[in-house]
Amino acid sequence: MTEPDARDAASDERRPRSVYGVGSDPDVRFSLANERTALAWLRTGLGLVAGGIALTSFASFADLSVLLDVVAAVACVGGGCLAVYALVAWRRNERAMRLGHPLPPPSALPVIVVGVVTFAAVVGAYAIWSGSTR
Amino acid sequence: MSAPPPGGAPRGPAGPSDPGLQAERTALAWQRTALGVVLGCAVLALAGLRESDPGLAVAAVLVGAVAATGAMLARHGRWPRASRRPWGLLLPGAGAVVVLAALGVVAAVLRAVR
Numbered sequence: 001m002t003e004p005d006a007r008d009a010a011s012d013e014r015r016p017r018s019v020y021g022v023g024s025d026p027d028v029r030f031s032l033a034n035e036r037t038a039l040a041w042l043r044t045g046l047g048l049v050a051g052g053i054a055l056t057s058f059a060s061f062a063d064l065s066v067l068l069d070v071v072a073a074v075a076c077v078g079g080g081c082l083a084v085y086a087l088v089a090w091r092r093n094e095r096a097m098r099l100g101h102p103l104p105p106p107s108a109l110p111v112i113v114v115g116v117v118t119f120a121a122v123v124g125a126y127a128i129w130s131g132s133t134r
Numbered sequence: 135m136s137a138p139p140p141g142g143a144p145r146g147p148a149g150p151s152d153p154g155l156q157a158e159r160t161a162l163a164w165q166r167t168a169l170g171v172v173l174g175c176a177v178l179a180l181a182g183l184r185e186s187d188p189g190l191a192v193a194a195v196l197v198g199a200v201a202a203t204g205a206m207l208a209r210h211g212r213w214p215r216a217s218r219r220p221w222g223l224l225l226p227g228a229g230a231v232v233v234l235a236a237l238g239v240v241a242a243v244l245r246a247v248r
Contacts, residue, residue, distance in 0.1 A: 083228040
């Protein structure tokens with residue numbers, strides 16, 4: 001470790017300590033990219049939550065099926081989980097970069113893909129079912 | 135920008151010579167996120183008005199106004215500041231999304247059992 005590093009580690013008060021207390025600063029571009037990734041996850045979660053709230057409001061306008069409320073609640077829960085994941089993944093990635101470890105995999109990606117596919121299947125099945133019973 | 139020096143010398147923001155425009159892209163990502171919060175709050179405020187819940191609407195408008203102000207004040211590459219402290223904003227941002235999610239779940243469940 002170089003001289004300025006040791007001085008930094010002592011005077012560094014950035015939070016959280018579990019991230020900035022270990023290793024050394026990576027290239028600032030990588031930190032910025034990690035920050036943007038976290039923000040992208042946050043926006044994905046936000047989109048899910050906003051969609052869920054909009055769906056509930058819309059369902060109350062048109063007096064639609066309870067199934068829509070279930071979908072809306074699931075979307076909101078998923079969005080909240082993604083927001084938490086954004087924080088967890090940012091912290092994990094930043095730690096890995098500071099310690100020179102390989103980056104952990106984006107573990108939320110398969111989950112969200114399965115979720116979207118399931119959502120599409122459920123809505124498609126509902127559309128066919130409601131069309132056939134009309 | 136040449137290869138970064140080894141170790142962690144204190145680095146300023148990625149300057150105008152940064153070919154990847156990292157700081158600008160990050161500032162824009164913050165702006166998009168803030169605008170997303172504004173949109174989410176607008177949806178929530180409309181839902182509050184629709185359910186004649188003025189408290190919810192006012193709270194949503196206030197949070198949205200804060201996020202909109204932040205987005206407008208965010209000059210490219212200047213904010214969040216050069217001393218990177220994203221956690222201080224990421225944490226309340228994620229907290230806001232979680233609160234919004236909880237409100238959405240409550241609204242959906244209330245409507246479902248009604």
